[in-house]
Amino acid sequence: MNETKKSNTEQLILEAAEQEFLVKGYDGARTTIIAEKAGVTHAMLHYYFRTKEQLFERIVAKNSAVVAQTMIAAMGDPNMSVQERIKSGVASHFDLIVANPQLPRFLLNEIILRPERYHMLYENWQETIGQLFEDLQNEVDQAASQGEIEPIDVRMLFLSIISLNVFPFVAQSFAEPLMGNLITDREKFLAARKAENIETILRRIKKQSI
Amino acid sequence: MNETKKSNTEQLILEAAEQEFLVKGYDGARTTIIAEKAGVTHAMLHYYFRTKEQLFERIVAKNSAVVAQTMIAAMGDPNMSVQERIKSGVASHFDLIVANPQLPRFLLNEIILRPERYHMLYENWQETIGQLFEDLQNEVDQAASQGEIEPIDVRMLFLSIISLNVFPFVAQSFAEPLMGNLITDREKFLAARKAENIETILRRIKKQSI
DNA sequence: TTTACGTATAACAATTTTGTTAAATAGAAT
DNA sequence: ATTCTATTTAACAAAATTGTTATACGTAAA
Numbered sequence A, B: 001m002n003e004t005k006k007s008n009t010e011q012l013i014l015e016a017a018e019q020e021f022l023v024k025g026y027d028g029a030r031t032t033i034i035a036e037k038a039g040v041t042h043a044m045l046h047y048y049f050r051t052k053e054q055l056f057e058r059i060v061a062k063n064s065a066v067v068a069q070t071m072i073a074a075m076g077d078p079n080m081s082v083q084e085r086i087k088s089g090v091a092s093h094f095d096l097i098v099a100n101p102q103l104p105r106f107l108l109n110e111i112i113l114r115p116e117r118y119h120m121l122y123e124n125w126q127e128t129i130g131q132l133f134e135d136l137q138n139e140v141d142q143a144a145s146q147g148e149i150e151p152i153d154v155r156m157l158f159l160s161i162i163s164l165n166v167f168p169f170v171a172q173s174f175a176e177p178l179m180g181n182l183i184t185d186r187e188k189f190l191a192a193r194k195a196e197n198i199e200t201i202l203r204r205i206k207k208q209s210i
Numbered sequence C: 001t002t003t004a005c006g007t008a009t010a011a012c013a014a015t016t017t018t019g020t021t022a023a024a025t026a027g028a029a030t
Numbered sequence D: 001a002t003t004c005t006a007t008t009t010a011a012c013a014a015a016a017t018t019g020t021t022a023t024a025c026g027t028a029a030a
Helices: A008-029 A031-038 A044-049 A053-076 A082-099 A103-113 A115-145 A154-170 A174-179 A186-204 B008-028 B031-039 B040-049 B052-074 B084-101 B104-114 B116-144 B154-170 B170-177 B184-205
Strands: none
Touching: A008 A031, A008 A044, A008 A154, A008 A174, A008 B008, A008 B104, A008 B116, A031 A044, A031 A053, A044 A053, A044 B040, A053 A082, A053 A154, A082 A115, A082 A154, A082 A186, A103 A115, A103 B008, A103 B104, A103 B116, A103 B154, A103 B170, A115 A154, A115 B031, A154 A174, A154 B154, A154 B184, A174 B116, A174 B184, A186 B154, A186 B184, B008 B031, B008 B040, B008 B052, B008 B104, B031 B040, B031 B052, B040 B052, B040 B084, B040 B170, B052 B104, B052 B154, B052 B184, B084 B116, B084 B154, B104 B116, B104 B154, B104 B184, B154 B170, B154 B184
């Protein structure tokens, strides 16, 4: 109930555009189809957003904030022990992906296709993420030196976390037919997968008994 | 030196098409650009392959064999102990991805966009993969019951393996700017990442000391 | 009421992209 | 030499996609 500020048709177009762009990407989406799905003539689309490009920008802008959010979430809550922090990081990152399951594939593709367009995003992200890496690495190093966990490069750990959490969504339609009944009950699978990813990451940093 | 059987221009077109399609996908690729990159007139492209669609089919056909190969590789060599089998599976799967770094993103996207087109692939894969899952699950269950490893659903394990191995390539251009100097030396990073993924998976199945 | 403004429609224009064709060329087979 | 075939070229046609414009409509302010 918070998006009624803008004219109704403008909003309808934005919603249809988001669906189309997220699923089909910039190249695959068609302005005529977007207009059709929005239930407006396709001239209206150009009236409100001038070009496909500008409409696309709106969708990217709306969604790229979420991406930064997910990356930060994956670093966990600093007010916790290292293990707890990482555990909460995996969990909340996973939850954010579940809430935006189409977003990763979309953005990964668009960034590969037109990297120039996303330079500005990186400048925002780089320092925030860099700082978080630094902090977390310090914590990890300290915990490792006290024998609480195994030493590890947090960037590698981070890459593992987002790999485990994101890939099943990027690859969903690929994996589904191969996994038998594992994925059929979506709720069940999501819960199991979340637990599995947490387990995998925690075991990775767990101190090996000698 | 083994592809000179076909006429030279046909081969040139195929090579250019593979580059374009793998990077830009079906929607993003342009037949004119492919022809240009191949150094032939774009009428030649239609002369040899009639339609963009048919040219695309050729590229898909050529590459989808590799995909089946990677999945099978990820199951490891059955003539080994379970730990060794899984370790070798992760390693050789990783190597296959390194050898075809653009393929995963390409196929994942195309399958999502036009699932119908890939039904035939699944029918081949499903039984092979299903059988491999069954065999491996038996081995794992047995090893687990003897206290050698932790019990686990091999499909979950498989999903983790391909997540860890594939995602960094799918997300390369996204991750690069965020990872600082971690990725700059590609050879070094690949070796480190391979070791990291093996370690992560082996720890996942390692029997916990009590 | 009338003016002004944002919104809507329908028809059209421009551009991009894919696909075709007729005629020219070159080389091998008869 | 002639015929036949595969290849090439250049110009063109068709389709799909994006973008524009002239005109109409409705509503709120003057």
